[in-house]
Amino acid sequence: MDAEIIAIGSELLTPYRQDTNSLYLTEQLNQLGVEVTFKDVVGDKLEHLKQVVQTALGRADIIMLMGGLGPTEDDLTREAVSAALEAPLVRDPQQVEALQKRFAQRGLPMSDNNLKQADVIAGATVLPNRNGSAPGQWIAGTYDGREKTLLLLPGPPHELQPLFEEQCLERLRMRLPPQFIATRQLKVAMMPESQCDARIAPIYAKYPLVQTTILAHGGEIQIHLRSRAASAQAAQQRVDQLAEEIEEELDDAIFSRQGESLEQIVGYYLQMRSATLAVAESCTGGLIGERLTSVSGSSRYFAGGALVYSNEMKTKLAEVPKKLIQEHGAVSAEVALAMAEGIRKRCGATWGLAVTGIAGPTGGTPEKPVGLVYHAVSNGEASDVVERRFPGDRERVRRWASQQALDLLRRKLM
Amino acid sequence: MDAEIIAIGSELLTPYRQDTNSLYLTEQLNQLGVEVTFKDVVGDKLEHLKQVVQTALGRADIIMLMGGLGPTEDDLTREAVSAALEAPLVRDPQQVEALQKRFAQRGLPMSDNNLKQADVIAGATVLPNRNGSAPGQWIAGTYDGREKTLLLLPGPPHELQPLFEEQCLERLRMRLPPQFIATRQLKVAMMPESQCDARIAPIYAKYPLVQTTILAHGGEIQIHLRSRAASAQAAQQRVDQLAEEIEEELDDAIFSRQGESLEQIVGYYLQMRSATLAVAESCTGGLIGERLTSVSGSSRYFAGGALVYSNEMKTKLAEVPKKLIQEHGAVSAEVALAMAEGIRKRCGATWGLAVTGIAGPTGGTPEKPVGLVYHAVSNGEASDVVERRFPGDRERVRRWASQQALDLLRRKLM
Numbered sequence: 001m002d003a004e005i006i007a008i009g010s011e012l013l014t015p016y017r018q019d020t021n022s023l024y025l026t027e028q029l030n031q032l033g034v035e036v037t038f039k040d041v042v043g044d045k046l047e048h049l050k051q052v053v054q055t056a057l058g059r060a061d062i063i064m065l066m067g068g069l070g071p072t073e074d075d076l077t078r079e080a081v082s083a084a085l086e087a088p089l090v091r092d093p094q095q096v097e098a099l100q101k102r103f104a105q106r107g108l109p110m111s112d113n114n115l116k117q118a119d120v121i122a123g124a125t126v127l128p129n130r131n132g133s134a135p136g137q138w139i140a141g142t143y144d145g146r147e148k149t150l151l152l153l154p155g156p157p158h159e160l161q162p163l164f165e166e167q168c169l170e171r172l173r174m175r176l177p178p179q180f181i182a183t184r185q186l187k188v189a190m191m192p193e194s195q196c197d198a199r200i201a202p203i204y205a206k207y208p209l210v211q212t213t214i215l216a217h218g219g220e221i222q223i224h225l226r227s228r229a230a231s232a233q234a235a236q237q238r239v240d241q242l243a244e245e246i247e248e249e250l251d252d253a254i255f256s257r258q259g260e261s262l263e264q265i266v267g268y269y270l271q272m273r274s275a276t277l278a279v280a281e282s283c284t285g286g287l288i289g290e291r292l293t294s295v296s297g298s299s300r301y302f303a304g305g306a307l308v309y310s311n312e313m314k315t316k317l318a319e320v321p322k323k324l325i326q327e328h329g330a331v332s333a334e335v336a337l338a339m340a341e342g343i344r345k346r347c348g349a350t351w352g353l354a355v356t357g358i359a360g361p362t363g364g365t366p367e368k369p370v371g372l373v374y375h376a377v378s379n380g381e382a383s384d385v386v387e388r389r390f391p392g393d394r395e396r397v398r399r400w401a402s403q404q405a406l407d408l409l410r411r412k413l414m
Numbered sequence: 415m416d417a418e419i420i421a422i423g424s425e426l427l428t429p430y431r432q433d434t435n436s437l438y439l440t441e442q443l444n445q446l447g448v449e450v451t452f453k454d455v456v457g458d459k460l461e462h463l464k465q466v467v468q469t470a471l472g473r474a475d476i477i478m479l480m481g482g483l484g485p486t487e488d489d490l491t492r493e494a495v496s497a498a499l500e501a502p503l504v505r506d507p508q509q510v511e512a513l514q515k516r517f518a519q520r521g522l523p524m525s526d527n528n529l530k531q532a533d534v535i536a537g538a539t540v541l542p543n544r545n546g547s548a549p550g551q552w553i554a555g556t557y558d559g560r561e562k563t564l565l566l567l568p569g570p571p572h573e574l575q576p577l578f579e580e581q582c583l584e585r586l587r588m589r590l591p592p593q594f595i596a597t598r599q600l601k602v603a604m605m606p607e608s609q610c611d612a613r614i615a616p617i618y619a620k621y622p623l624v625q626t627t628i629l630a631h632g633g634e635i636q637i638h639l640r641s642r643a644a645s646a647q648a649a650q651q652r653v654d655q656l657a658e659e660i661e662e663e664l665d666d667a668i669f670s671r672q673g674e675s676l677e678q679i680v681g682y683y684l685q686m687r688s689a690t691l692a693v694a695e696s697c698t699g700g701l702i703g704e705r706l707t708s709v710s711g712s713s714r715y716f717a718g719g720a721l722v723y724s725n726e727m728k729t730k731l732a733e734v735p736k737k738l739i740q741e742h743g744a745v746s747a748e749v750a751l752a753m754a755e756g757i758r759k760r761c762g763a764t765w766g767l768a769v770t771g772i773a774g775p776t777g778g779t780p781e782k783p784v785g786l787v788y789h790a791v792s793n794g795e796a797s798d799v800v801e802r803r804f805p806g807d808r809e810r811v812r813r814w815a816s817q818q819a820l821d822l823l824r825r826k827l828m
Contacts, residue, residue, distance in 0.1 A: 285716070290698070299724065
């Protein structure tokens with residue numbers, strides 16, 4: 001079964017806004033064993049919309065339309081589908097009543113425009129929308145002799161997602177042949193994508209029935225495995241077997257086996273050891289703290305930290321001896337180690353983690369170029385420092401530095 | 415003139431990856447006076463691709479195809495366009511030579527596959543790609559009696575963007591009627607979108623020739639103005655006049671008039687006053703520091719800061735008296751003010767900025783619910799504190815809190 005996803009709205013044809021619903025819907029459809037073969041974005045023009053729906057009817061089994069269900073003149077999805085299917089729009093008295101009730105409850109006057117939202121395509125099932133005024137519609141029938149399913153869904157994600165899960169998922173499942181999909185996700189830190197692929201390609205090539213997708217971003221590689229089979233067990237076994245072989249090959253470069261983030265994994269390890277962490281950040285300026293504290297419950301292991309952009313602050317807040325900075329420079333292995341140990345002591349934490357470097361675009365020298373970053377970790381007894389030269393712009397250098405620092409700590413905690 | 419943008423690649427039909435090139439290309443096309451009327455995503459299937467190109471030929475003047483130009487069997491854009499236009503593919507000896515040279519320079523063997531990249535659609539102009547092996551192609555001609563322009567562009571953004579700017583922009587401009595586009599962007603902090611729109615809708619409604627787009631995200635509203643006219647002056651005058659009226663209405667809620675970020679604006683103000691800033695962050699955990707230091711050159715005004723998640727750290731690093739925390743609780747106006755003043759003194763900065771709150775999802779109480787955040791600023795003489803209750807999840811609360819803190823400082827600096 002193939003699906004086509006159509007995002008509707010002129011704002012999605014500007015440089016400022018992008019459809020994101022289709023990623024969510026693709027994930028949901030894939031889980032049902034349905035592949036997405038086309039995605040379209042079309043503006044609020046009846047003729048354009050009708051044409052896109054007609055094209056989709058000619059090539060997809062399931063057609064998901066998102067947006068254009070509101071009360072304004074620009075909301076034309078109902079009209080376009082009605083025209084494409086040559087099925088009339090009928091004003092549903094139950095829906096009119098529901099709208100009147102909704103407005104009355106809020107003490108708002110209802111303009112005539114709003115009645116449009118009670119128009120239903122003949123033969124469609126209305127899908128009530130508990131987070132907005134525009135209901136969805138479900139149409140299942142034959143078109144040109146083939147079974148087609150059309151879903152009209154509201155555009156805002158907080159309306160679309162619950163409506164889809166509560167009212168469309170089961171309906172779709174019942175129309176589809178029973179299928180079982182198993183997925184796994186492995187994550188790898190600080191490895192070049194080409195190197196990762198070269199190492200695992202001979203492995204996943206042996207599993208043609210598992211779809212392997214490799215994505216790299218900001219010092220992190222995600223390996224997505226997906227398999228479809230007639231039984232849940234068969235599908236699961238296949239992805240698990242491939243995952244195991246990949247884990248054996250990549251070993252401790254893999255930091256996550258269930259999709260957890262690196263900051264979550266570091267948090268798990270710290271909690272497991274009843275340990276706490278303090279950070280001293282120079283060029284990352286708060287990014288490492290921000291990532292660690294983005295995890296709910298991080299107060300159990302995150303003690304605190306210091307943002308030490310200047311030499312003076314490195315001394316004042318992270319207890320780095322002035323002399324050390326004068327001798328080696330602020331961007332040096334020695335200062336990174338002193339920062340990690342200094343902040344650890346200052347915060348009374350088990351571990352100290354520190355980063356000092358040159359994020360650019362200015363501030364580089366021939367000896368210490370932009371992208372040079374030192375990452376250090378210490379627990380008072382053992383310590384470690386990693387030097388890296390990251391290519392790319394300020395944002396990229398900072399992102400990679402935060403990733404390297406967290407991965408350094410992870411390896412120490414393992 | 416209307417354009418259609420076609421993104422090619424099966425990976426763009428998975429839940430993991432999204433076309434972003436089309437936002438860039440839309441911006442470029444809009445600047446030339448061209449509107450984008452359709453966007454499509456299609457996988458690496460010849461039949462699908464050919465069909466999409468044919469549909470586009472029937473409805474758009476300019477067709478931009480991105481991706482599918484590589485050397486693998488999945489790269490079928492050349493073949494599909496050739497089939498749709500009924501124009502043969504010709505292997506270009508110059509391109510073969512260029513490929514051979516490229517591989518020799520890198521000391522790599524060239525497989526026969528790579529020769530595909532030297533195939534040119536009859537009549538097309540080759541667009542050399544200095545950042546990759548796949549050149550682009552430019553096709554201009556009549557199709558079914560109408561003038562059409564097709565661009566075949568490589569998929570990776572770092573190849574596509576320079577290739578487009580260096581080799582397509584002028585060619586396109588020469589094919590288009592002379593047009594002038596003027597744009598302006600205003601940004602507003604910490605105002606509900608509906609309130610902003612209610613205040614400015616009566617103003618922009620008077621300017622039907624200016625396209626006004628309002629976007630809201632994370633405590634920030636962007637107002638995009640765009641106008642097209644026969645002279646640069648006329649277009650500029652129109653957007654400037656509307657911008658002026660909006661500025662008058664929204665007054666100091668507008669923090670940016672040229673698209674600058676809030677952290678950039680705060681930086682400008684601090685530099686203008688030769689002032690420095692220190693931050694103490696509890697629930698934002700580094701986000702404010704991260705935003706401030708994302709600006710290159712921020713070391714000139716960002717002194718440093720402390721991440722003070724626990725009560726102990728608030729006392730140790732930000733000099734908040736223990737008694738104050740015991741009396742009022744860590745999430746209180748009193749502690750926020752003491753944090754701002756404490757970190758200011760500790761870092762020897764002109765200004766101190768502090769945030770303390772409950773980001774959730776746990777940790778809330780009936781008196782101090784999730785989302786309650788205190789933001790404080792102090793320069794030793796004057797100080798101010800703002801209490802807010804933000805709805806939404808942990809990420810949203812933290813984002814809004816960082817925005818409120820920076821906006822509070824901005825207003826003090828104005």
